[in-house]
Amino acid sequence: MSQLKRRDIRIKVMQVLYAHKISKDPIEKVKTDQLSEIKEAENVEFANLLIDVILRNEELLDEIITSKAVNWELERISIIDKLILKIGIAELMYFPEIPPKVSINEAIDIAKDFCTRNSGKFVNGILDAVHEELRKDDKLNKTGRGLLNLKKKEKSPVYNKLESPDKE
Structure with missing residues (x-):
């Protein structure tokens, strides 16, 4: 391939x-x-x-989705929508080299291709709310290419360090 x-x-x-x-x-x-x-x-x-x-970080990601999905219970959100949201949120939070705009747009496009016709809007709304909260709380941790398209005041010196995954 x-x-x-x-x-x-x-x-x-x-x-x-x-x-x-x-x-x-x-x-x-x-x-x-x-x-x-x-x-x-x-x-x-x-x-x-x-x-x-x-x-x-599945529990945390579920909590974030639940907090942003106003009037939606987590169980009512399709599995694919939840997985796409988890991918987008994980990239926003733990992948400092990926620009937020890229993570959000990729998630929207994947949702449009794999989910219902309203999924793109739903995913956009949730990820935009998560992005805004991370930015507002100075927790949007981006470096290198991840800083592209961010305003100067959005560049944060704080980094969410992720422990390396346990090898089982």
Whole structure:
């Protein structure tokens, strides 16, 4: 397979998380099965890190989604919408090199491709609210390319350090 784009990697991450949730198979087995076609080391590393970050912070990500999804119970939100939101929020919070605009736009486009016709708007609303809260609370931790399109006052010196995922 030719080199995959980051969007393709995000879609693969969504598919891994979905397969894991539905099948209840161990995550390592699902990752081995689903990520085998990714050949580039940096893409494999990004996919694995994104999956690990989401799984290690799933409770927090659910709380964030619940707090922003006004008049929606978490159980009423489709599995795919939730997974796309978790990918977007994880990128906003734990991937300082990815610009917020990229994370949000990628999530919206994936939602439009894989979910209902209103999912893009729903995902946009939630991620925009999360982005705004992180910015307002000076917790939007971006470096390098992640600083693109941020106003000077939005650049934060604070960093959310994520422990490296446990190897099981």
